[in-house]
Amino acid sequence: MRILILSIALLLIVGTISAQSTGLEPGNKSPEIKLPNSKGDTVSLSSLKGKLVLIDFWGTWCAPCVAEQAELAKLYNKYKLSNFTNGKGFEIYGVSLDAKKSNWENFINTNKISWIQVSDLKFWRSPVAKTYNIQALPFNILMDGNGIILAKNLHGIDLEKGIARFLHK
């Protein structure tokens, strides 16, 4: 009886953990992304080699993502010229899962977002949502100058701590 109960318990734990896993773990190489910015020019993730990079998956329709943009602006301005143990300079690579260009463009312009913004305007059908196994927005990945994932889904104070711990001392 005891073995049966413990087996059920173990199954429940494994089920809960696997349901929350996104498949991309720290230490893995971040998959390449090549998407157009709002002017139509393709910007690849690999072009940021050498910098500490935050890939921010978001959408103008996602209220918590929109709320987070002001925090990202502060972090960007604070760290963009900093040196890190594994990257020179900090960049944000914003990937929007918007469906309408006007919504995306208006938000960027109104909020004067100065970091890289790309989108294929395919909403949840965007191939990057599949590649990165995104289950919900906002979602982000912090990667080093070699494109290696350092952390994922850091928000609020954890995000700044996650960036600051790699500052060159």
Add this chain to the structure above:
Amino acid sequence: MKTKLLIFLFLLIATSVFASCQYSSQGQNDPWTPQQLLAPADLAKVLNDPKAPQPLVFSIGMQAIIKGSIDIGPAMNAENLNTLKGKLNKLPKNTQIVVYCGCCPFSRCPNIRPAMELLKSMQFTNYQLLNLPQNVKVDWIDKDYPMNE
């Protein structure tokens, strides 16, 4: 030993309940009943069966992803809600209607409530909300259910 095991099981059940509540399909004041939630697997089955009577499926979110669905646009926008109203005005009250958004978890979605309230206020008798408690990617696309080209 028995007490420890009971405490362990209690904590485990509590954790599971908490995890399942993260994407709850039904809030206290939501304008739909549990019976009005349509399982994605059930809709997919109907859409894949050309002989089955097909419901009218309206996308009241960002994009009409589901096969055959009609793109209304986000129902939080008054103009889009009016578009939906215009289409509904032409239909018999017993038309089988399904609405979906799928942008975000139900608790945060700004579009499903205005659409469901409109259907209720117009006294439709056979309408449902597609149960996409997390989003249309996790609950539809990832399951390879039929999509618009």
